[in-house]
């Protein structure tokens with residue numbers, strides 16, 4: 879068993895949405911599903927590994943690609959018609975994903 883991860887990366891262009899509290903979920907594949915509710919993690923940019931802010935993990939829930947809906951898009955702060963192609967671009971071969979819900983640490 880490995881320890882709960884203490885860091886998560888986001889694409890740099892999305893980090894203002896995370897740091898402002900507008901974006902409250904992220905959808906990741908199995909390899910990034912091991913975040914533990916109740917733990918605090920540091921947000922860094924993927925490209926430059928720059929520290930952005932901290933978030934508290936609220937929940938990690940499995941979801942199929944086809945079940946990603948408008949509610950998720952609202953929580954992602956990305957239109958659904960952009961979100962689904964984006965997820966497909968990042969993860970071309972997956973059907974099973976994990977919705978990671980978090981709150982911004984003030």
Ligand SMILES: CC(=O)Nc1ccn([C@@H]2O[C@H](CO)[C@@H](O)[C@H]2O)c(=O)n1
Nearest residue numbers: 887888889892904905906924954965
């Ligand atoms: C290693 C790494 O950083 N990967 C990812 C993967 C996903 N995402 C974002 O999560 C949401 C659902 O996929 C969308 O908003 C994506 O753009 C991200 O920012 N960074």
